[in-house]
Amino acid sequence: MSRETTTVTDPMHADAVRALSAWAPGDPAQDELRLAYLAHLAERPDGLWRGCLPAHVTASALVVDPAAGRVLLTLHPKVGLWLQTGGHCEPGDGTLAGGALREATEESGIAGLTLLAGPNGPLPVKLDRHEVHCAGKDRPANTHLDVQYVVLAAPGAREVISEESLELRWFDYDALPELTDDSVRALVARARELTA
Template structure:
C-alpha cells in the first residue's frame, strides 16, 4: 500500500478545485488557468519554499448580519487586508487552509465558509524570497457566529470591523472587489 504525502494530497485538491471552479469573468478565468499551469509545472507550488510562486489562502470575514467585514492591519505591509496566509502540511484542502488562517488571525471560533469554493483569485508580488516571489492567492468568504469577538494576533498591528461602504483608505482594490463579491453571494 502506498501512502500519499499531505503536500501531494493538498496539491491534488488545489488542482481539482481550480479545474472545477467556474470563474465569474475572463480575467479570473485567466488567473485560474495560470494557477493550474503553475501547479502542473511546480510540484512544490503549494509551499512558501517555491521561489517561483506558491498558492496561499485568504478569507474575507463577514459578521453574522453581513453588515461588517473584519480586516487586519498587516504588520509587515502596513495596509488593511483580508485574513490569510501560507498553506501548511496539515491542511487537507485549500478551503481548510483559508479557514485555519482566518481563525488563527482573528481569534474567532466557529467561523464557517459561506461556500466551499473561492470568491476570487489574486496574483501579487511578495518578498518571501530574496529575489522576490508571487502569492497565487485563493480567496474565500466566511461568516462569523453572532456575537463573535476577535483577538489581535501577532501578525496584525490592528484588527477591526468595518462597514463594507466605509473601508479604510489603505484597503486596496483587491480587498474592495473581494468584499463586494462576498456580499453578492
C-alpha cells in the same frame, strides 16, 4: 529484478487542482488567472509551499458578519495595508479551503468561523496574483497566487488580537479604510453579493 517507482501524490496539491478546476468564476480575467494557477500546479508539484519560487499558491479568507454588513480586516505589518486574513499553506491543512479557514481563525481569534460553501462544498470566490517579499526584504520578490475564500462569523462576533495579527478592525461594507487596495475592495463586493 526491476525496481518499481511509486509516485506519491500530495493531497493538498490534488485538492487545490480539484478546487480550481471545479470553480467557474464567470469573469474572463478571473478565469485567465484560474488557468494560470492550474498551469503552475501542473508544472510544480511543490507549487503550494513557501519554498516554491518564484511563485506559490496561498490561501486567504475574508471574515464576514453578514447580519451586521461588516468585514474584519487585519493591518498587515509588512505592507501597512488593511487586508483579509490569510497566508501560506501548511502541510497539516488538508485542503486549500481548510488552510484559508485556519488562517482566518488564527488571525482573527474568532472561534466557530465557517466557510461559505456551495452545493459541493467551499469554492474560491476570487483570485489575486501579487508580488511580495515573503522570503525576506533582502531577497528577490516572489509571487503569491492567492486563492480567496469567504468565512462567516456569527452575528456580533468579537475579534481577539493574537501574535498572528498586528491590529484587527471591523468595517462596514461601505466604509472600508483608505489604506486598503482594489483587490480587497473587489473581494468585499463579491462577499457582499454572495452573502446577501
